[in-house]
Amino acid sequence: MIEQIFTASVFASMIRLATPYIFAALGETFGQRSGVLNLGVDGIMLMGAFFGFYAVYITGSLVLGVAAALLIGLLLGLATAFVSVTLKAEQGISGIGVYLFGLGMSELLFQRLIGTPKSVSGFPPIHIPVLSDIQFLGIGQIFFNHNLLVYVAFALVPISAFILNRTTFGLMIRAVGQNPEAADAMGINVARVRYMTVAIGGMLSGLAGASLSIALLNVFQQNLTSGLGFIAVALVYFGRWKPFGVMGGALLFSFVNALQLQVSSLNLNIPSEFAVMAPYVITIIALVFASKQTEKPTALTKPFDRGE
Amino acid sequence: MREFSLKPLWNRLLDIAPLPVALLAAFAVASLLLLALNAAPGQAFASMLQGAFGTENATAETLVKAIPILFVAIGICVAFRGGVTNIGGEGQMIMGALAGVTTALLLKDAPGFVIILASILVGFAAGALYGGLAGFLKAYFNVNEILSTIMLNQVAVQLMNYLLNGPLLDPSEAGLNHIPKTARIVESAELPRLALTVPQFVANLFGWENAELFARTRLHYGLLLAIVLAIVMYILLWRTTIGYRIRAVGQNERAARYAGLNVRRQMVLAMLLAGGFAGLAGVVQVLGLQYRLQTDGSPLGFTANAGFNGIVAALFGGLNPIGAIPASVFFGGLLVGAQKMQRDLAVPAALITAINGLIVVFVVSSQIFSKRRARRRLAAPTPPATAPAAAPAPVQEQTA
Amino acid sequence: MKTRFTLFLVVVLALVSLLPVARAQDDVFRVAAVAPSATNDLAFSQSMYDALVKIQEEMGEDQFQFDFQEGTFVVDDAAVALRDWAASGEYDLVIAHGSQYGSIIEELAPEFPEVSFAWGTDVNTFGLDNVFAYTPAADQGGFVNGAMAGFMTQSGVIGVIGPIEVGDAKLYVDGFKAGVAASNPDAQVLVTYIQSFSDVPLATEAANAHVANGADILTGTAQMVVGPIAVAKEKGLKWFGTQSSQAELAAESGVMFQIYRWEVVLRDIIAKVQEGTLGGESYTLTLANGGLVMEPGQQ
Missing domain, CATH: 3.40.50.2300 (Response regulator)
Incomplete structure (x- = not known):
């Protein structure tokens, strides 16, 4: 019974499910560490998913697909930064606005430019030589049999941690998020740092969308993400603004989700409503037990005003 | 009797200036989209206005749409003033509706007013407990409320799906079609429709067919309840110690703690109230409008996003329950009018969603201009502070 | 802010009262339909949209016109649309294409006995003689x-x-x-x-x-x-x-x-309405009556 449920394919499914969350939540981590809450992640993801898909649909080039997703993510990230940083708009609301815009716009473009759902050949699984053949505990299947964007997502975790903790740029981000007045006094351009983090967040959100539309699902449909971006925002809090914590949250959430799908697939007679509920409940419970003092960026959601 | 001067009026006009400018800017961008879709922008916006306020029924539908948004917004005002970010309006609405409809179905033989009163109270309580849970987890287990409320929204939806497809399923649906919905509540448990009697000459003036305004529409007493409670909560927040304490925690948690306040208790209280009002939004939708609870599997089908729109309305209303009233009506009109535009011009629904997003972004961005003006004005004589830590709401101006 | 909104609303209301109301009077058979998802969903909503397009091709644009509100997941929004159409008196048939819209029809149809409604997927006409119900087997x-x-x-x-x-x-x-x-x-x-x-x-x-x-x-x-x-x-x-x-x-x-070939049902409903029967009947699409068709794929 247990072997039937905890199969290697469940863990492989966990890795796939976690990929878009990791991209989007890492991006959001950058923004939040510098003090900007971007609730519009899901909207940017949808735009990234559409543009990535459309580029591949037209040209067949995966490189162009990724580039298109990054570009639209960058543009929307900069727009978000303009609204949140320069115009100092209430971040909760402006994010909801960006979400609605992305949700509507991606669907509109899809209807006009493509029509009905189509599929493309996206990033194929890469079987990493030798490693993907490891039979022991199904390790080969679980870790070394995925498409390129999956590996990129996981590689970005240590890279992000390094940037945030070990570089001057990271120090600036944390200073701006912790105490913008002091950072400003030290000569850091608060606005510029926030523009950069929110732009990075936008690009990663775009990539998160593309990881769905041209790597994991290889289709596009209206509201393809169906609220995934909001979960990604929640996972940033779960991970306490640390890249590895964020990854842990994404993996936990995705693991329970993969598990509930496996349980449903095995016709185990658990009401599917409760199965679907499980990842959400367990994520909260996990946080209750892992409870410790948060190191929330103190200036989160607070626009910085030099008091001119 | 105040001295007559044009200055206040001029100030007032300048205060509202950014809003229409922002809307114009949003409409300008939207016009480009409409043109790209071969739709005439002028016609589109005329149809939108007409759909929102053009007829007696349109106005009523706008108000109907505004009711749940306003309930949620009132709660959001309390939560955000108390420093708690409640994204859980959707889930709390669902819990309120579930508990409320169950109560109404169980008490079906009781007198109407008993059913209504009991359902509303139970709905409030259910929403409050669900919101309070997030507050409790935040206060005592340090679980961030944005995370817990986003997750709890999904949990509530699945609970609704389960109950409506199982224990609460309408017995007449148990057969072939199996539409997940509850039985209909008894007629005596419906919130009465709200009709306004206006003097005949006023009706004549506007060319209304009768002096019973809204008599043939779906407008119900939920509107009155929401407005009354908005005023009550305004008084509670700014005129009582309970409200003062909640706001003190939101203003400066550390200072509140030094002042001897039980910060945790205030957080839980703020979330209890926020959840309760969202719960009211849910139960009032059932008692006043839908007369049963049904699900299409998503939260959207029932809540119509009121849990999120309430946040936007509350912030547009300056986190002031009374300011939330016109803000909710504005949003109700926007949403109802946009639907009309879709019908009249046969534009895709997606366009409406995108335009709504643009309007939200542009309007929220425009606030910086009114805030600057308000700040400049406040820099002069400070209004009498009700309490030391209680800075007035950024846009809470004296209307007198 | 509240004064801003109040003032703004007053201005809006004043402007609105100046707008003209359009109304058409002719022999064209007019249908209005609301559906939950998009008309290109390759599924439920598209099946109805395609059927209406097909009927329009059959009857000609000068004989048959339809308005379609898609993407109406929100049940209450469908209620607004349906009421608006019913009250306008411009439509010969108002379709609520989604089983979640049933309660709306149940409340709305008695208020507009002169308007014909069709809804699905369900078999329940609520005992009303201006409601058709349709469902696929x-x-x-x-x-x-x-x-x-x-x-x-x-x-x-x-x-x-x-x-x-x-x-x-x-x-x-x-x-x-x-x-x-x-x-x-x-x-x-x-x-x-x-x-x-x-x-x-x-x-x-x-x-x-x-x-x-x-x-x-x-x-x-x-x-x-x-x-x-x-x-x-x-x-x-x-x-x-x-x-x-x-x-x-x-x-x-x-x-x-x-x-799903809804046109099989729609043709019959349209004929009934043209004869003056506004409802009271329930239809089931089956393989036998051609409402359901099996189409082979490329396999």
Whole structure:
């Protein structure tokens, strides 16, 4: 019974499910560490998913697909930064606005430019030589049999941690998020740092969308993400603004989700409503037990005003 | 009797200036989209206005749409003033509706007013407990409320799906079609429709067919309840110690703690109230409008996003329950009018969603201009502070 | 802020009262329909939209016109649209295309006895003589698909991905299971309801889970099946579909599609309304009456 449920394919499914969350939540981590809450992640993801898909649909080039997703993510990230940083708009609301815009716009473009759902050949699984053949505990299947964007997502975790903790740029981000007045006094351009983090967040959100539309699902449909971006925002809090914590949250959430799908697939007679509920409940419970003092960026959601 | 001067009026006009400018800017961008879709922008916006306020029924539908948004917004005002970010309006609405409809179905033989009163109270309580849970987890287990409320929204939806497809399923649906919905509540448990009697000459003036305004529409007493409670909560927040304490925690948690306040208790209280009002939004939708609870599997089908729109309305209303009233009506009109535009011009629904997003972004961005003006004005004589830590709401101006 | 909004609203209201109201009077048969998802969903909403387009082609644009409000997941928004259409007096037939809209029709139809309403998928006309109800016997095509799948499976395992257990989705899945049981009693049918009509990522992983558990044939219903279809295509498995034709998307994986032909019902309803009968009847699309059609895929 247990072997039937905890199969290697469940863990492989966990890795796939976690990929878009990791991209989007890492991006959001950058923004939040510098003090900007971007609730519009899901909207940017949808735009990234559409543009990535459309580029591949037209040209067949995966490189162009990724580039298109990054570009639209960058543009929307900069727009978000303009609204949140320069115009100092209430971040909760402006994010909801960006979400609605992305949700509507991606669907509109899809209807006009493509029509009905189509599929493309996206990033194929890469079987990493030798490693993907490891039979022991199904390790080969679980870790070394995925498409390129999956590996990129996981590689970005240590890279992000390094940037945030070990570089001057990271120090600036944390200073701006912790105490913008002091950072400003030290000569850091608060606005510029926030523009950069929110732009990075936008690009990663775009990539998160593309990881769905041209790597994991290889289709596009209206509201393809169906609220995934909001979960990604929640996972940033779960991970306490640390890249590895964020990854842990994404993996936990995705693991329970993969598990509930496996349980449903095995016709185990658990009401599917409760199965679907499980990842959400367990994520909260996990946080209750892992409870410790948060190191929330103190200036989160607070626009910085030099008091001119 | 105040001295007559044009200055206040001029100030007032300048205060509202950014809003229409922002809307114009949003409409300008939207016009480009409409043109790209071969739709005439002028016609589109005329149809939108007409759909929102053009007829007696349109106005009523706008108000109907505004009711749940306003309930949620009132709660959001309390939560955000108390420093708690409640994204859980959707889930709390669902819990309120579930508990409320169950109560109404169980008490079906009781007198109407008993059913209504009991359902509303139970709905409030259910929403409050669900919101309070997030507050409790935040206060005592340090679980961030944005995370817990986003997750709890999904949990509530699945609970609704389960109950409506199982224990609460309408017995007449148990057969072939199996539409997940509850039985209909008894007629005596419906919130009465709200009709306004206006003097005949006023009706004549506007060319209304009768002096019973809204008599043939779906407008119900939920509107009155929401407005009354908005005023009550305004008084509670700014005129009582309970409200003062909640706001003190939101203003400066550390200072509140030094002042001897039980910060945790205030957080839980703020979330209890926020959840309760969202719960009211849910139960009032059932008692006043839908007369049963049904699900299409998503939260959207029932809540119509009121849990999120309430946040936007509350912030547009300056986190002031009374300011939330016109803000909710504005949003109700926007949403109802946009639907009309879709019908009249046969534009895709997606366009409406995108335009709504643009309007939200542009309007929220425009606030910086009114805030600057308000700040400049406040820099002069400070209004009498009700309490030391209680800075007035950024846009809470004296209307007198 | 409150004064800003109040003032603004007053201005808006003043402007609105100046707007003209358009009204058309002629012999054209006018239909208005509201549906939950988009008209290009390759599923439920598209099936109705396609039917209306077909009728328009048959009757000609000067005889038949329709307005369509798509993307109306919010039940209350459908209520506003339906009431608006009914009250306008411009439409000969008002269609509520979604089982979640039933309660609206139940409340609205008695208020507008002169307007004809049609709604589905359900059989219930609420005893009202201005309401038609329509439903597909989706279990029939489900049975056909299931029976074929039972014959074709090599592994003896078949995966099903459904939204929530409701209406024609449940009918299709139940029919499919019965079909498999009839042709291949030893075959195992794995069923996952993902509790969403739109969550493509989750539906995709549900399909992957079925495949990992040995499924070599997949089927499913609702808009989110585009994910599972892509899985079938990528892994070279067979796909059975329902509601609209997904042959193009499924390409060489598509075996058989059950297609709803609402025009069969609509033609009859339109004729009835033209004769002056506004409702009171309930229709079922079946394979026998041509309302359900099985269309082979490229497989």
